[in-house]
Amino acid sequence: xxxxxxxxxxxxxxxxxxxxxxxxxxKSKVGAVxxxxxxxxxxxxxxxxxxxxxxxxxxxxxAKLLVGLEKPTSGEINVRGENMVTLKGGALRRARRNxxxxxxxxxxxxxxxxxxxxxxxxxxxxxxxxxxxxxxxxAVQDLLDTVGLNxxxxxxxxxxxxxxxxxxIGIARALALKPEIIVCDEPVSALDVSIQAxxxxxxxxxxxxxxxxxxxxxxxxxVVRHISDRVAVMYLGKIVEIGNDAQIYEQxxxxxxxxxxxxxxxxxPRLRGLRDQIVLEGDVPSPANPPSGCRFRTRCWKAxxxxxxxxxxxxxxxxSPHPSACHFAEPRDxxxxx
Amino acid sequence: xxxxxxxxxxxxxxxxxxxxxxxxDLHVEFRTQDGVARAVNGANFLLAPGxxxxxxxxxxxxxxxxAQAIxxxxxxxxGFITKGEVKYRGLDLLKLPENERRKxxxxxxAMIFQDALSALNPVFTVGYQLGELxxxxxxxxxxxxxxxxxxxxxxxxxxxxxxxxxxxxxxxxxxxxxxVMIAMALALDPEVLIADEPTTALDVTVQAxxxxxxxxxxxxxxxxxxxxxxxxxxxxxxxDRISVMYAGKVVEEAPVYDIYARPAHPYAKALLExxxxxxxxxxxxxxxxxxPPALTAIPQGCAFNPRCGYAQHVCRQDPPPPAYVVAxxxxxxxxxxxxxxxxx
Numbered sequence: 001x002x003x004x005x006x007x008x009x010x011x012x013x014x015x016x017x018x019x020x021x022x023x024x025x026x027k028s029k030v031g032a033v034x035x036x037x038x039x040x041x042x043x044x045x046x047x048x049x050x051x052x053x054x055x056x057x058x059x060x061x062x063a064k065l066l067v068g069l070e071k072p073t074s075g076e077i078n079v080r081g082e083n084m085v086t087l088k089g090g091a092l093r094r095a096r097r098n099x100x101x102x103x104x105x106x107x108x109x110x111x112x113x114x115x116x117x118x119x120x121x122x123x124x125x126x127x128x129x130x131x132x133x134x135x136x137x138x139a140v141q142d143l144l145d146t147v148g149l150n151x152x153x154x155x156x157x158x159x160x161x162x163x164x165x166x167x168x169i170g171i172a173r174a175l176a177l178k179p180e181i182i183v184c185d186e187p188v189s190a191l192d193v194s195i196q197a198x199x200x201x202x203x204x205x206x207x208x209x210x211x212x213x214x215x216x217x218x219x220x221x222x223v224v225r226h227i228s229d230r231v232a233v234m235y236l237g238k239i240v241e242i243g244n245d246a247q248i249y250e251q252x253x254x255x256x257x258x259x260x261x262x263x264x265x266x267x268x269p270r271l272r273g274l275r276d277q278i279v280l281e282g283d284v285p286s287p288a289n290p291p292s293g294c295r296f297r298t299r300c301w302k303a304x305x306x307x308x309x310x311x312x313x314x315x316x317x318x319x320s321p322h323p324s325a326c327h328f329a330e331p332r333d334x335x336x337x338x
Numbered sequence: 339x340x341x342x343x344x345x346x347x348x349x350x351x352x353x354x355x356x357x358x359x360x361x362x363d364l365h366v367e368f369r370t371q372d373g374v375a376r377a378v379n380g381a382n383f384l385l386a387p388g389x390x391x392x393x394x395x396x397x398x399x400x401x402x403x404x405a406q407a408i409x410x411x412x413x414x415x416x417g418f419i420t421k422g423e424v425k426y427r428g429l430d431l432l433k434l435p436e437n438e439r440r441k442x443x444x445x446x447x448a449m450i451f452q453d454a455l456s457a458l459n460p461v462f463t464v465g466y467q468l469g470e471l472x473x474x475x476x477x478x479x480x481x482x483x484x485x486x487x488x489x490x491x492x493x494x495x496x497x498x499x500x501x502x503x504x505x506x507x508x509x510x511x512x513x514x515x516x517x518v519m520i521a522m523a524l525a526l527d528p529e530v531l532i533a534d535e536p537t538t539a540l541d542v543t544v545q546a547x548x549x550x551x552x553x554x555x556x557x558x559x560x561x562x563x564x565x566x567x568x569x570x571x572x573x574x575x576x577x578d579r580i581s582v583m584y585a586g587k588v589v590e591e592a593p594v595y596d597i598y599a600r601p602a603h604p605y606a607k608a609l610l611e612x613x614x615x616x617x618x619x620x621x622x623x624x625x626x627x628x629x630p631p632a633l634t635a636i637p638q639g640c641a642f643n644p645r646c647g648y649a650q651h652v653c654r655q656d657p658p659p660p661a662y663v664v665a666x667x668x669x670x671x672x673x674x675x676x677x678x679x680x681x682x
Contacts, residue, residue: 054541055512162629192396193568194626197612201622219541222571226614226623245619263546265571267613269594272575279550280543283511 008213009043009066009099009181014075016061020288033288035061037237038075040314041215043181048207048214050228050245052221052260056284058237059217063185066215067101068092079181097127100174104186106166110158116169117154120144123176130177143172148202164195168202175206183215188223200227221264225249233257236287236295239314243322253320253329256296262334276334294326302328342441342475343527349429349438356428358562359385359408359447359530364422366403366586368633369415375633377403377417379586382661385530385562392565392577392594394609398630400586401566405532408564409449410439426530445475448523452535454515458507464491464518465503471525490521494551513544517551524555531556532564537572549576570613574598579667582606585631585641587658592668602670602679604646640672648674 017032036058043049051059064070066077068084077084082095103109110119121140124131131139141151147168149161158166167187174182184203188196204227206212218224224231225245232242233256241254252258259278266275280299285291291298297307304327312325320329346352366378378400385391393401406412408424410431424431426442434442451457459467468490469483478486484503491499494517507515516536523531533552537545553576556563567573573580573594580597582590582605590603601607611624628645631637637644643653652673653659661669664679672678 054543164629192630193570193609194396194612195629197614197623197625200614201625204622221542222614226619259543263542265545265549265569265575267570267574267598267610269574269577269598277546279546283513283544284541 006044007042008045008080009041009215010076010078011039011041011066012076012078014039014062014065014077015073016058016065016070017073031288033286034237034290035287036065036072037290039234039237039239041232041239041242043213043215045180045213046207046211047230048216048228050224050231051215051217051234052219052224052231053234054219054260054284056236056287057234058287059234060185062234063101063183063215063217066183067099068096069101093127097130097177098179099181099183100177100179102167102170102174102182102184102187105190106163106170107190109170110166112158115155115157116144116149116161119158119169120154120172120176123173127177139176140172143175146175146206147172162195163191164198167191167199171199171202171206175210178210179212181213181215183217185217186219187216189218189220196223203227221249221261233260236284236290238295238325240296240325241323242314247322250333251321251331252334253317253322253324253331254296254326255300255302255328258332258334259299278334296326302326304328342445346441346445349434349441351429352426353428356425357384358387358427359383359564360423360425361404361408362423362425364404364407364424365420366400366407366412366417367420368417370634373634376636377586377633378407379636380422381581381583381586381588382591383564383581383588385564387529387562388556388560390556390563390565390576390578392567392573392580393583394567394570394573394580395583396568396609396630398633399583400633401583402534404583405449405534405564405566408532409447410443411449444471444523444528445526446528447530447532448526448528449532449534450516450519450523450536452538454512454519454539455507457519458515460507463504463506464510465505468503468518468522468525471522475526486525487521490525491518493524493555494518494521496521512540513547516540516544516548520548520552520555524559527559528561530562530564532566534566535568536565538567538569545572552576570610582609585636586633587641587671588661588669589642589672590670591661592664592670596665596668600679602664602668602675603642603672604648604674604678605642606670607678607681608645648672648678650674 015038016036017034019029020031021027022030053059065072079098087095117140120143121136124136144151149168188199216227228245230244231248232239235256241257259280262278282299293309293311294307297303306327312327314323314325316323317329361381361383364378364381368375368377381404395401407419465487468487472478472483472486488499488503496517537548577594579593581588584605590606608626626645639655640653640659643649659671659673661671662675664670664675
């Protein structure tokens with residue numbers, strides 16, 4: 001587990017602040033939305049790291065930072081030992097081949113004026129060294145076959161496919177450059193349950209076949225549990241708890257994780273009323289002005305004066321065998337599996 | 339002050355002892371350039387006071403169109419109700435003239451929508467939109483309407499309701515906006531509330547708040563609630579009975595405990611099996627092969643037959659399977675329901 005060579009992706013103190021400006025001609029910065037505020041993660045080869053959290057917690061910004069769609073304010077993103085933040089030009093382009101992305105909405109993430117063949121083949125235009133020009137048509141058809149679509153459909157347009165099929169096109173595009181890491185930002189949340197299961201099975205199959213590592217971002221906790229080896233819980237730009245799926249789902253130690261899990265409806269009517277439901281008051285505070293100390297303290301039932309003064313670090317604690325960012329971390333079984 | 343509730347009570351055909359809401363053999367079609375899309379093909383429901391009926395189904399199964407038909411807010415054209423009855427206490431709403439229909443709407447049957455931001459009018463304050471209900475339907479003065487609006491916002495637990503009454507919808511968070519929608523739906527004390535995916539756009543912690551609030555208000559008022567959703571977790575938590583819809587038909591209707599324990603229709607069974615479960619970790623999820631049919635070309639016989647593992651020759655032929663009675667209060671439109679119930 002501690003084998004450093006196995007780590008394919010590592011972030012150190014990753015921060016992204018979006019400036020809030022005032023004025024039109026003489027713009028001045030009046031504050032910052034702290035979307036991602038110091039995130040350290042490690043992803044190992046063949047592993048799936050799930051990232052969960054509510055809207056506005058910074059999980060999509062994190063995804064964009066990882067694939068280089070946003071430039072971090074500070075921090076490092078190391079992919080196979082190379083810091084993506086400082087790389088430039090050709091070296092950066094080559095490094096980016098290794099980390100690709102599947103987007104949430106299969107309806108807006110495919111260009112309606114391009115054929116499926118052009119969409120999947122476009123990465124080869126930017127990275128011509130991956131597949132020689134002559135072999136591209138073949139490569140695109142192979143990719144379509146890999147994701148379970150009919151290779152004869154290369155000349156069709158996105159609107160001729162259903163939502164699930166479009167998401168497969170998005171996955172084929174991400175696979176085109178044979179990356180080691182794929183960042184999936186809510187890949188199944190726009191799909192119906194029966195189609196969702198097909199896409200999850202496809203992602204798991206591809207991981208086995210190609211030894212891929214996934215960062216799997218989603219708000220559906222049962223889907224994340226199904227697919228992930230480890231899970232990170234985010235709240236207001238920070239990871240508050242991280243551990244393997246049994247640790248997070250059965251013995252969560254951070255109050256936010258506990259509340260989040262207890263709020264998820266369980267598809268079994270026999271558990272009605274038996275779950276110990278923690279209903280949080282209020283909404284997530286604005287990331288432009290997060291609370292001092294622990295960011296969850298304004299909604300937390302355990303909050304003490306120390307929570308406002310001292311920010312709890314994400315670390316292993318006396319009563320938490322996995323890293324948890326709470327001064328009063330202790331396990332609580334909220335799901336009661338039957 | 340005019341009392342519209344009293345006016346409704348004397349409408350001819352209204353029988354206080356008849357079922358609260360009854361939908362019989364409802365058919366809705368959309369006449370489009372690409373042909374006729376048959377969105378609802380014979381939906382049946384029965385709703386009692388205080389009961390929660392969940393309508394469960396995937397996108398395009400006709401669940402929202404059914405709700406719109408019940409409310410009388412179907413876009414027409416292209417939508418047309420071609421057959422069926424929607425009876426409120428024995429009174430067939432589809433036969434009422436629009437001015438009488440309007441009295442029933444909001445007064446006795448109200449609806450909340452999925453996307454509160456687009457359901458609320460962005461250019462009027464929340465207070466104005468709430469107050470409008472009282473002024474138009476109850477003939478209240480502006481001051482009275484405002485007072486009632488504040489009371490309502492308090493009831494749905496909007497903090498500092500007095501100060502927020504002058505705010506516009508965009509100034510509220512997603513969860514708060516949904517509370518405003520609930521307040522608006524409950525303003526005139528309806529007996530039936532239709533909630534169309536009320537929490538789909540919300541985060542789970544906020545969803546828990548809203549579902550808790552709905553359940554509480556329903557209990558206080560003994561309202562009948564129709565909950566339209568695709569989330570099988572939410573259904574398991576709150577519903578008394580479930581109607582599973584597929585291609586515009588209710589394929590299975592059952593009490594909530596029965597359907598989760600032993601579904602009788604292959605579609606309901608497959609749907610339940612495709613949710614990730616604890617004991618399925620590391621295994622492939624069960625999938626329903628193929629896609630739901632296009633509503634312009636629904637297969638002959640049982641609409642689910644091309645995707646069904648139980649399908650036999652008889653399933654591919656018209657007439658489609660009737661609603662077989664599986665147990666009292668429980669029906670399934672499948673020729674082979676006995677085998678489906680028997681299978682683990």
